[in-house]
Amino acid sequence: MQSRPITEPAPAKVNLTLHVTGRRADGYHLLDSLVVFADIGDRVTVRPGVSHLRITGPMSAGVPEGPENLVLRAAALIGAEADITLDKHLPAAAGIGGGSSDAAACLRALARLTGARLPDDVASLGADVPVCLLARAARMRGIGEEVTPLARLPVLHAVLVNPRIAVSTPAIFKRLVRRDNPPMPARLPGWHTAENLIHWLATQRNDLEEPAIAEAPVIANVLQELLATAGCAIARMSGSGATCFGLYPDAQAAQQTADALRRDHPDWWVMPTRLS
Numbered sequence: 442m443q444s445r446p447i448t449e450p451a452p453a454k455v456n457l458t459l460h461v462t463g464r465r466a467d468g469y470h471l472l473d474s475l476v477v478f479a480d481i482g483d484r485v486t487v488r489p490g491v492s493h494l495r496i497t498g499p500m501s502a503g504v505p506e507g508p509e510n511l512v513l514r515a516a517a518l519i520g521a522e523a524d525i526t527l528d529k530h531l532p533a534a535a536g537i538g539g540g541s542s543d544a545a546a547c548l549r550a551l552a553r554l555t556g557a558r559l560p561d562d563v564a565s566l567g568a569d570v571p572v573c574l575l576a577r578a579a580r581m582r583g584i585g586e587e588v589t590p591l592a593r594l595p596v597l598h599a600v601l602v603n604p605r606i607a608v609s610t611p612a613i614f615k616r617l618v619r620r621d622n623p624p625m626p627a628r629l630p631g632w633h634t635a636e637n638l639i640h641w642l643a644t645q646r647n648d649l650e651e652p653a654i655a656e657a658p659v660i661a662n663v664l665q666e667l668l669a670t671a672g673c674a675i676a677r678m679s680g681s682g683a684t685c686f687g688l689y690p691d692a693q694a695a696q697q698t699a700d701a702l703r704r705d706h707p708d709w710w711v712m713p714t715r716l717s
């Protein structure tokens with residue numbers, strides 16, 4: 442057991458593509474998704490002590506502090522007791538895996554603190570937890586449990602925008618009209634530049650975008666606003682929404698876009714970031 446506190450980052454997850462390719466008998470959907478991680482996110486700190494969760498940070502309001510918090514569920518799964526601080530910077534129920542990334546960061550931190558082995562079946566915490574445990578670019582298939590790490594991707598300069606509405610993942614899956622959409626190509630191309638990657642991404646989809654817009658029409662405004670910004674090469678929703686991302690040629694263009702969107706929509710959560 443380490444005696445010093447251990448902090449692990451819980452980066453935002455972004456689904457650059459999200460193809461829904463079928464549905465299992467238990468109702469879970471089969472996915473094919475290109476997942477990357479942002480250089481922004483939450484932070485989980487664990488210290489030796491009795492089991493306790495404290496939530497801090499600008500996005501802590503409304504996040505459950507009881508045993509339903511994914512961080513505490515992760516601690517129960519790994520079987521470790523600790524004093525845990527969750528520093529929340531990501532909006533919840535936003536399609537960027539906040540809770541799943543927190544759970545994954547907590548597992549990594551507790552494994553470092555106590556020497557415990559990482560559990561084999563982390564998907565029991567949520568379909569997004571296996572990819573968040575890896576926390577690097579990957580292709581995610583099955584219902585989320587099949588994660589194939591990808592060779593280093595070109596860095597993408599993005600702006601993440603959430604109109605500050607929480608979206609329920611089951612509600613969006615329920616609204617899907619077609620559940621048997623085509624997957625990504627069996628062999629993904631090797632992308633040597635961000636331009637190559639963005640060009641290819643434009644030929645792919647997020648199949649949850651349409652049902653999410655039906656549930657929360659403001660998502661269409663977010664996508665429109667992103668597309669209208671200077672240099673925006675592609676605008677798409679992540680996960681089941683409502684967070685959308687725009688991709689830009691460089692960090693300066695992303696920063697300028699974020700400044701302009703914050704001016705025009707002070708009520709939106711807007712973050713420039715690097716994805717890789």
Ligand SMILES: C[C@@](CO)(OP(=O)(O)O)[C@H](O)COP(=O)(O)OP(=O)(O)OC[C@H]1O[C@@H](n2ccc(N)nc2=O)[C@H](O)[C@@H]1O
Binds near residue numbers: 474536538541566
């Ligand atoms: C849609 C995705 C894409 O990355 O992202 P988010 O929008 O959550 O960020 C994930 O698959 C979400 O993962 P996660 O949020 O961990 O899902 P879970 O807690 O396991 O499931 C929540 C609910 O979503 C639906 N669900 C989830 C995953 C999946 N492959 N098929 C589903 O049908 C089910 O109705 C399930 O009860």
Ligand SMILES: Nc1ncnc2c1ncn2[C@@H]1O[C@H](COP(=O)(O)OP(=O)(O)O)[C@@H](O)[C@H]1O
Binds near residue numbers: 509608681
């Ligand atoms: N650590 C956590 N952070 C945020 N939400 C959490 C957490 N633990 C449990 N939840 C619950 O999980 C729900 C989904 O949150 P989140 O994982 O952020 O969304 P998404 O699945 O869209 O990425 C929230 O509405 C919240 O009630």
